[in-house]
Amino acid sequence: MPQKILVICGPTASGKSDLALRLARALDGEIINADSMQVYRGMDIGTAKPTPEQCGEVPHHLIDVVHPDQPFSAADFAAAADRAIREISSRGKRSIVVGGTGLYIRALLKGLVDSPGGDVQFRQCLHEEAERTGNQALLERLRRVDPQLAAQLHPNNLVRIIRALEVHHLTGIPLSRYQQEHGFAEQRYRSLQIGIRVERSLLYSRIEERVERMLAEGLLAEVRGLMAAGYDSGMKALRSIGYKEACSCLAGECSLEEARELIKRNTRHYAKRQLTWFTADKDILWLEYPQKFDTILKHAIEFFEFGEA
Numbered sequence: 001m002p003q004k005i006l007v008i009c010g011p012t013a014s015g016k017s018d019l020a021l022r023l024a025r026a027l028d029g030e031i032i033n034a035d036s037m038q039v040y041r042g043m044d045i046g047t048a049k050p051t052p053e054q055c056g057e058v059p060h061h062l063i064d065v066v067h068p069d070q071p072f073s074a075a076d077f078a079a080a081a082d083r084a085i086r087e088i089s090s091r092g093k094r095s096i097v098v099g100g101t102g103l104y105i106r107a108l109l110k111g112l113v114d115s116p117g118g119d120v121q122f123r124q125c126l127h128e129e130a131e132r133t134g135n136q137a138l139l140e141r142l143r144r145v146d147p148q149l150a151a152q153l154h155p156n157n158l159v160r161i162i163r164a165l166e167v168h169h170l171t172g173i174p175l176s177r178y179q180q181e182h183g184f185a186e187q188r189y190r191s192l193q194i195g196i197r198v199e200r201s202l203l204y205s206r207i208e209e210r211v212e213r214m215l216a217e218g219l220l221a222e223v224r225g226l227m228a229a230g231y232d233s234g235m236k237a238l239r240s241i242g243y244k245e246a247c248s249c250l251a252g253e254c255s256l257e258e259a260r261e262l263i264k265r266n267t268r269h270y271a272k273r274q275l276t277w278f279t280a281d282k283d284i285l286w287l288e289y290p291q292k293f294d295t296i297l298k299h300a301i302e303f304f305e306f307g308e309a
Contacts, residue, residue, distance in 0.1 A: 002190045008098040010196035011271035013206040015289050020098035024058040030088045033062040034099025040068045045222045046242035068237035074107040081108050102277035126162045146174035192303040195284040207267045241266045
Protein backbone atom coordinates (compact mmCIF):
# COMPACT_ATOMS: atom_id res chain seq x y z
CA MET A 1 0.00 0.00 0.00
CA PRO A 2 1.37 3.48 -0.85
CA GLN A 3 2.96 5.36 2.00
CA LYS A 4 1.25 8.31 3.70
CA ILE A 5 2.65 11.83 3.43
CA LEU A 6 1.32 15.19 4.57
CA VAL A 7 1.52 18.04 2.04
CA ILE A 8 1.34 21.74 2.97
CA CYS A 9 0.81 24.02 -0.02
CA GLY A 10 -0.48 27.45 -0.97
CA PRO A 11 0.74 30.81 -2.27
CA THR A 12 3.97 32.49 -1.29
CA ALA A 13 3.93 34.29 2.10
CA SER A 14 0.88 32.34 3.28
CA GLY A 15 2.67 30.80 6.27
CA LYS A 16 3.53 27.34 4.91
CA SER A 17 6.95 27.07 6.53
CA ASP A 18 5.72 28.10 9.97
CA LEU A 19 2.80 25.67 9.79
CA ALA A 20 5.08 22.84 8.67
CA LEU A 21 7.42 23.46 11.61
CA ARG A 22 4.56 23.39 14.11
CA LEU A 23 3.17 20.20 12.58
CA ALA A 24 6.60 18.55 12.51
CA ARG A 25 7.03 19.23 16.22
CA ALA A 26 3.57 17.87 17.03
CA LEU A 27 3.73 14.83 14.73
CA ASP A 28 7.39 13.82 15.17
CA GLY A 29 7.95 14.61 11.53
CA GLU A 30 10.64 15.82 9.15
CA ILE A 31 10.18 18.41 6.42
CA ILE A 32 10.77 17.96 2.69
CA ASN A 33 11.13 21.21 0.76
CA ALA A 34 8.96 21.57 -2.37
CA ASP A 35 10.04 25.09 -3.34
CA SER A 36 11.92 25.12 -6.63
CA MET A 37 14.26 27.94 -5.56
CA GLN A 38 15.24 26.71 -2.10
CA VAL A 39 17.13 23.82 -3.72
CA TYR A 40 19.87 26.27 -4.78
CA ARG A 41 22.92 26.87 -2.60
CA GLY A 42 23.76 30.46 -1.80
CA MET A 43 20.25 31.70 -2.55
CA ASP A 44 18.96 32.12 0.98
CA ILE A 45 17.46 35.56 1.60
CA GLY A 46 15.50 35.84 -1.65
CA THR A 47 14.01 32.36 -1.26
CA ALA A 48 13.01 32.78 2.42
CA LYS A 49 14.79 29.58 3.41
CA PRO A 50 14.31 28.23 6.93
CA THR A 51 16.99 29.43 9.32
CA PRO A 52 19.86 27.20 10.53
CA GLU A 53 18.14 27.17 13.93
CA GLN A 54 14.90 25.87 12.42
CA CYS A 55 16.78 23.23 10.43
CA GLY A 56 18.59 22.22 13.61
CA GLU A 57 15.32 21.78 15.48
CA VAL A 58 13.48 19.88 12.72
CA PRO A 59 15.38 18.06 9.94
CA HIS A 60 14.79 19.62 6.50
CA HIS A 61 15.43 17.83 3.22
CA LEU A 62 16.01 19.05 -0.37
CA ILE A 63 17.42 22.42 0.65
CA ASP A 64 20.81 23.51 -0.78
CA VAL A 65 21.13 20.45 -3.00
CA VAL A 66 22.50 22.03 -6.22
CA HIS A 67 24.51 25.07 -7.28
CA PRO A 68 22.61 27.88 -9.04
CA ASP A 69 24.03 26.94 -12.44
CA GLN A 70 23.00 23.28 -12.18
CA PRO A 71 19.70 22.03 -13.63
CA PHE A 72 17.09 20.63 -11.26
CA SER A 73 13.78 19.49 -12.73
CA ALA A 74 10.47 18.29 -11.33
CA ALA A 75 11.61 14.75 -12.12
CA ASP A 76 14.82 15.35 -10.14
CA PHE A 77 12.72 16.64 -7.27
CA ALA A 78 10.39 13.62 -7.28
CA ALA A 79 13.33 11.19 -7.28
CA ALA A 80 15.10 13.05 -4.47
CA ALA A 81 11.87 13.36 -2.45
CA ASP A 82 11.24 9.61 -2.86
CA ARG A 83 14.66 8.93 -1.32
CA ALA A 84 14.03 11.37 1.52
CA ILE A 85 10.63 9.82 2.29
CA ARG A 86 12.21 6.36 2.48
CA GLU A 87 14.93 7.64 4.82
CA ILE A 88 12.42 9.44 7.04
CA SER A 89 10.21 6.35 7.20
CA SER A 90 13.19 4.16 8.10
CA ARG A 91 13.65 6.30 11.22
CA GLY A 92 10.00 5.93 12.19
CA LYS A 93 9.28 9.58 11.41
CA ARG A 94 6.52 11.20 9.35
CA SER A 95 7.11 13.05 6.07
CA ILE A 96 5.76 16.58 5.71
CA VAL A 97 6.17 18.04 2.22
CA VAL A 98 5.93 21.83 2.13
CA GLY A 99 6.20 24.31 -0.71
CA GLY A 100 4.55 26.41 -3.35
CA THR A 101 5.88 24.80 -6.53
CA GLY A 102 2.77 23.02 -7.76
CA LEU A 103 4.53 20.97 -10.45
CA TYR A 104 6.95 19.54 -7.88
CA ILE A 105 4.08 18.44 -5.66
CA ARG A 106 2.13 16.97 -8.56
CA ALA A 107 5.21 15.12 -9.82
CA LEU A 108 5.69 13.59 -6.38
CA LEU A 109 2.08 12.58 -5.85
CA LYS A 110 1.09 11.46 -9.36
CA GLY A 111 4.17 11.22 -11.55
CA LEU A 112 5.09 13.15 -14.67
CA VAL A 113 4.00 13.14 -18.27
CA ASP A 114 5.53 10.40 -20.40
CA SER A 115 6.56 12.73 -23.21
CA PRO A 116 9.45 12.51 -25.70
CA GLY A 117 13.03 13.64 -25.19
CA GLY A 118 14.41 16.98 -26.28
CA ASP A 119 15.89 18.78 -29.25
CA VAL A 120 18.56 21.15 -27.90
CA GLN A 121 19.04 23.00 -31.19
CA PHE A 122 15.30 23.59 -31.63
CA ARG A 123 15.01 24.81 -28.03
CA GLN A 124 17.88 27.24 -28.57
CA CYS A 125 16.16 28.61 -31.68
CA LEU A 126 12.99 29.20 -29.68
CA HIS A 127 14.90 31.02 -26.93
CA GLU A 128 16.47 33.27 -29.57
CA GLU A 129 13.06 33.85 -31.14
CA ALA A 130 11.65 34.83 -27.75
CA GLU A 131 14.45 37.38 -27.32
CA ARG A 132 13.68 38.87 -30.75
CA THR A 133 9.88 38.84 -30.73
CA GLY A 134 8.89 38.41 -27.07
CA ASN A 135 7.31 35.62 -25.04
CA GLN A 136 3.79 36.53 -26.12
CA ALA A 137 4.64 35.76 -29.75
CA LEU A 138 5.80 32.26 -28.77
CA LEU A 139 2.64 31.75 -26.73
CA GLU A 140 0.56 32.69 -29.78
CA ARG A 141 2.56 30.19 -31.82
CA LEU A 142 1.75 27.53 -29.24
CA ARG A 143 -1.92 28.54 -29.32
CA ARG A 144 -2.07 27.53 -32.99
CA VAL A 145 -0.93 23.95 -32.29
CA ASP A 146 -2.05 23.38 -28.67
CA PRO A 147 -4.77 25.89 -27.72
CA GLN A 148 -5.78 23.90 -24.63
CA LEU A 149 -2.35 24.13 -23.00
CA ALA A 150 -1.72 27.69 -24.25
CA ALA A 151 -4.86 28.86 -22.45
CA GLN A 152 -3.33 27.68 -19.16
CA LEU A 153 0.05 29.38 -19.55
CA HIS A 154 1.26 32.87 -18.73
CA PRO A 155 3.65 34.46 -21.26
CA ASN A 156 6.35 34.55 -18.55
CA ASN A 157 6.28 30.76 -18.30
CA LEU A 158 8.76 30.49 -21.16
CA VAL A 159 10.13 27.10 -20.09
CA ARG A 160 6.76 25.37 -20.43
CA ILE A 161 5.88 27.24 -23.64
CA ILE A 162 9.12 26.11 -25.26
CA ARG A 163 8.73 22.55 -23.99
CA ALA A 164 5.22 22.33 -25.43
CA LEU A 165 6.41 23.64 -28.80
CA GLU A 166 9.32 21.20 -28.69
CA VAL A 167 7.02 18.21 -28.07
CA HIS A 168 4.79 19.23 -30.97
CA HIS A 169 7.84 19.76 -33.19
CA LEU A 170 9.16 16.25 -32.40
CA THR A 171 5.88 14.33 -32.53
CA GLY A 172 3.16 16.44 -34.11
CA ILE A 173 1.10 15.72 -30.97
CA PRO A 174 0.01 18.49 -28.53
CA LEU A 175 1.59 18.18 -25.10
CA SER A 176 -1.88 18.57 -23.57
CA ARG A 177 -2.85 15.26 -25.17
CA TYR A 178 0.15 13.54 -23.55
CA GLN A 179 -0.95 14.97 -20.23
CA GLN A 180 -4.49 13.68 -20.65
CA GLU A 181 -3.51 10.20 -21.85
CA HIS A 182 -0.37 9.47 -19.86
CA GLY A 183 0.36 12.05 -17.22
CA PHE A 184 -0.61 12.59 -13.63
CA ALA A 185 -2.51 9.29 -13.47
CA GLU A 186 -0.54 7.17 -11.03
CA GLN A 187 -1.20 7.64 -7.32
CA ARG A 188 2.30 7.29 -5.92
CA TYR A 189 1.47 8.14 -2.28
CA ARG A 190 -1.52 8.40 -0.01
CA SER A 191 -1.57 12.07 0.83
CA LEU A 192 -3.41 14.62 2.88
CA GLN A 193 -3.01 17.98 1.14
CA ILE A 194 -3.61 21.07 3.26
CA GLY A 195 -3.80 24.41 1.45
CA ILE A 196 -3.46 27.61 3.46
CA ARG A 197 -6.34 29.95 2.69
CA VAL A 198 -5.51 33.64 3.14
CA GLU A 199 -7.71 36.65 2.45
CA ARG A 200 -6.23 38.42 -0.58
CA SER A 201 -5.49 41.80 1.06
CA LEU A 202 -3.78 40.08 3.99
CA LEU A 203 -1.69 37.97 1.62
CA TYR A 204 -0.57 41.06 -0.27
CA SER A 205 0.31 42.77 3.01
CA ARG A 206 2.46 39.78 3.98
CA ILE A 207 4.17 39.88 0.58
CA GLU A 208 5.00 43.55 1.09
CA GLU A 209 6.44 42.81 4.53
CA ARG A 210 8.47 39.88 3.21
CA VAL A 211 10.02 41.94 0.41
CA GLU A 212 10.94 44.72 2.84
CA ARG A 213 12.49 42.15 5.18
CA MET A 214 14.51 40.52 2.37
CA LEU A 215 15.95 43.86 1.29
CA ALA A 216 16.74 44.81 4.89
CA GLU A 217 18.47 41.47 5.46
CA GLY A 218 20.76 42.00 2.48
CA LEU A 219 19.20 40.64 -0.72
CA LEU A 220 21.34 42.95 -2.87
CA ALA A 221 24.51 41.85 -1.10
CA GLU A 222 23.52 38.20 -1.57
CA VAL A 223 23.05 38.74 -5.31
CA ARG A 224 26.29 40.71 -5.54
CA GLY A 225 28.06 37.75 -3.93
CA LEU A 226 26.52 35.28 -6.37
CA MET A 227 27.63 37.36 -9.33
CA ALA A 228 31.11 37.75 -7.84
CA ALA A 229 31.25 33.95 -7.59
CA GLY A 230 30.79 33.78 -11.36
CA TYR A 231 27.05 33.20 -11.70
CA ASP A 232 25.59 35.07 -14.66
CA SER A 233 22.48 37.22 -14.25
CA GLY A 234 20.94 35.55 -17.31
CA MET A 235 20.93 32.04 -15.84
CA LYS A 236 17.62 30.49 -14.86
CA ALA A 237 18.05 30.68 -11.08
CA LEU A 238 18.89 34.38 -11.17
CA ARG A 239 15.90 35.12 -13.40
CA SER A 240 13.56 34.21 -10.55
CA ILE A 241 11.54 36.83 -8.69
CA GLY A 242 13.66 38.92 -6.35
CA TYR A 243 16.94 37.95 -7.94
CA LYS A 244 16.04 39.21 -11.40
CA GLU A 245 15.08 42.65 -10.09
CA ALA A 246 18.12 42.78 -7.81
CA CYS A 247 20.39 42.00 -10.77
CA SER A 248 18.79 44.83 -12.73
CA CYS A 249 19.31 47.20 -9.82
CA LEU A 250 22.97 46.24 -9.45
CA ALA A 251 23.45 46.69 -13.19
CA GLY A 252 22.10 50.23 -12.95
CA GLU A 253 19.00 49.41 -15.02
CA CYS A 254 16.62 50.52 -12.27
CA SER A 255 16.78 52.23 -8.89
CA LEU A 256 16.50 50.41 -5.58
CA GLU A 257 13.01 51.84 -5.11
CA GLU A 258 11.98 50.64 -8.57
CA ALA A 259 13.40 47.19 -7.85
CA ARG A 260 11.53 47.08 -4.54
CA GLU A 261 8.20 47.82 -6.22
CA LEU A 262 8.88 45.40 -9.08
CA ILE A 263 9.60 42.57 -6.64
CA LYS A 264 6.36 43.27 -4.78
CA ARG A 265 4.32 43.43 -7.98
CA ASN A 266 5.87 40.31 -9.51
CA THR A 267 5.46 38.39 -6.27
CA ARG A 268 1.76 39.31 -6.16
CA HIS A 269 1.37 38.07 -9.73
CA TYR A 270 3.19 34.85 -8.84
CA ALA A 271 0.89 34.29 -5.86
CA LYS A 272 -2.11 34.62 -8.19
CA ARG A 273 -0.66 31.97 -10.51
CA GLN A 274 -0.01 29.66 -7.55
CA LEU A 275 -3.60 30.04 -6.39
CA THR A 276 -4.87 29.28 -9.89
CA TRP A 277 -2.80 26.08 -9.95
CA PHE A 278 -3.69 24.86 -6.47
CA THR A 279 -7.40 25.72 -6.56
CA ALA A 280 -7.74 23.48 -9.62
CA ASP A 281 -6.76 20.51 -7.42
CA LYS A 282 -9.94 19.24 -5.80
CA ASP A 283 -7.97 17.03 -3.38
CA ILE A 284 -6.65 20.00 -1.41
CA LEU A 285 -8.34 20.82 1.90
CA TRP A 286 -8.27 24.61 2.34
CA LEU A 287 -8.05 26.02 5.88
CA GLU A 288 -7.00 29.32 7.44
CA TYR A 289 -3.73 29.47 9.35
CA PRO A 290 -2.98 30.19 12.17
CA GLN A 291 -6.69 30.47 13.05
CA LYS A 292 -7.44 26.82 12.22
CA PHE A 293 -4.22 25.21 13.45
CA ASP A 294 -6.01 22.88 15.87
CA THR A 295 -8.29 21.70 13.05
CA ILE A 296 -5.32 21.16 10.73
CA LEU A 297 -3.49 19.17 13.41
CA LYS A 298 -6.60 17.06 14.07
CA HIS A 299 -6.92 16.20 10.38
CA ALA A 300 -3.22 15.31 10.22
CA ILE A 301 -3.36 13.05 13.28
CA GLU A 302 -6.46 11.25 11.99
CA PHE A 303 -4.85 10.81 8.59
CA PHE A 304 -1.61 9.31 9.89
CA GLU A 305 -3.12 7.20 12.68
CA PHE A 306 -6.51 6.09 11.45
CA GLY A 307 -7.04 6.47 7.76
CA GLU A 308 -7.64 9.01 5.02
CA ALA A 309 -8.84 11.89 7.30
